[in-house]
Amino acid sequence: MSRSSRPGNTVTLPPTSSTGTAMSSSQTSSSSxxxxxxxxxxxxxxxxxxxxxxxxPLLSLEVRxxxxxxxxxxxxxxxxxxxxxMFTTTDYSAMPYGNGNVxxxxxxxxxxxxxxxTTTGAGAAVSTERASGWSRQLRLTxxxxxxxxxxxxxxxxxxxxxxxxxxxxxxxxxHAQMPARVWISSALIIWLxxxxxxxxxxxxxxxxxxxxxxxxxxxxxALLAFLGGMFIPLTPGSTxxxxxxxxxxxxxxxxxxxxxxxxxxxxxxxxxxxxWLAIFLGGAAWRMGRDTARV
Numbered sequence: 001m002s003r004s005s006r007p008g009n010t011v012t013l014p015p016t017s018s019t020g021t022a023m024s025s026s027q028t029s030s031s032s033x034x035x036x037x038x039x040x041x042x043x044x045x046x047x048x049x050x051x052x053x054x055x056x057p058l059l060s061l062e063v064r065x066x067x068x069x070x071x072x073x074x075x076x077x078x079x080x081x082x083x084x085x086m087f088t089t090t091d092y093s094a095m096p097y098g099n100g101n102v103x104x105x106x107x108x109x110x111x112x113x114x115x116x117x118t119t120t121g122a123g124a125a126v127s128t129e130r131a132s133g134w135s136r137q138l139r140l141t142x143x144x145x146x147x148x149x150x151x152x153x154x155x156x157x158x159x160x161x162x163x164x165x166x167x168x169x170x171x172x173x174x175h176a177q178m179p180a181r182v183w184i185s186s187a188l189i190i191w192l193x194x195x196x197x198x199x200x201x202x203x204x205x206x207x208x209x210x211x212x213x214x215x216x217x218x219x220x221x222a223l224l225a226f227l228g229g230m231f232i233p234l235t236p237g238s239t240x241x242x243x244x245x246x247x248x249x250x251x252x253x254x255x256x257x258x259x260x261x262x263x264x265x266x267x268x269x270x271x272x273x274x275x276w277l278a279i280f281l282g283g284a285a286w287r288m289g290r291d292t293a294r295v
Contacts, residue, residue: 052144054151062155072121075218077163080114084167085174093175098262100178107171108186108256109230113221114163115194116249120217122156123201123284127213130205145288153198160194178260185259193252196273199280200248206287224249248276 066072088103095102129135138148164187178186204213225231227240228249234241244250251272258265 052147053142054147058143058147058151059154062151063158066122066125066155066159072118076114076118076121076159077166080110080117080163081166081170083113084110084170088174093177098178098257098260099182100260101176103174104171104176104178104182104260105257105262107167107174107176108190108260109253111164111167111187112190112194112249112253112256113225113230114167115160115190116197116225116252117221118160118163119153119156119194119197120201120204120221121214122152122159123198123203124205124213124217126152126202126205127208131209149202149284149288152202153195156198156201157191157195161191164190182259186256189256189259190252193255193273196248196252196277196280199277199284202284203280203287206284206290228253245272248272248280251276 084107088106092102092106097105126135135148139145168183168187201217204217207213208216224247227244227247229241229244230249230253234244245268251269254263254266254269255273257263258269
């Protein structure tokens with residue numbers, strides 16, 4: 001049909017129906033709504049929160065999630081305490097070692113093992129979060145990747161303090177003896193040194209899928225602890241001692257025992273710790289960069 005707005009000017013309109021008009025209006029409305037949504041979701045316009053999103057609620061959430069994991073609590077806190085009580089007897093209290101006794105030596109080793117299991121598990125937990133899509137969801141928020149990793153590290157360090165405290169609290173039950181300064185200094189060395197294995201856990205978590213990461217961590221940590229002399233003392237100069245001196249736990253274990261005065265300080269221990277820290281940090285950064293680039 002046609003309609004003249006002015007004499008000599010005729011505008012021809014295509015046939016329309018009420019349904020077509022409604023569909024056209026609906027499409028126009030949908031397009032405008034989608035356009036407005038896209039504008040609202042423009043990530044470039046977001047403001048970066050302080051500290052990249054690292055907040056106390058985030059840390060509290062990470063700690064609660066970790067403590068709710070029964071397997072994690074058993075392997076990182078309960079198991080080292082059980083091993084210490086199982087393998088030590090009051091007979092060892094009469095055997096001297098440096099400024100203390102053999103029980104104190106074994107207590108330090110088990111506390112170190114518990115702390116390293118805790119921090120490694122905290123880092124390796126990223127594999128499960130990657131598989132479940134949680135890490136992908138977090139990347140759609142203002143939370144920065146460095147803040148996410150820092151939260152994992154802080155959470156691991158906090159829970160490792162619980163593991164160290166649990167084993168040390170059982171020391172008097174087996175008559176562990178050493179000067180008060182050694183109790184404090186050895187615990188601090190263990191706690192600070194366990195940061196190395198946060199990086200190790202992150203490396204493993206980003207390297208392996210979730211089904212394999214946690215299965216690999218347990219046996220691998222036990223093997224490294226054995227080679228590092230944490231379960232069985234290594235004879236100085238022996239083949240096992242030379243092999244163990246190249247493993248990640250060797251330097252940290254000897255540094256933790258050094259305040260007892262049973263061994264002469266060696267700079268190789270520090271070199272061992274720093275070298276493995278650099279390797280684990282580099283590997284974790286490399287794998288995290290590749291994982292982040294996919295989103």
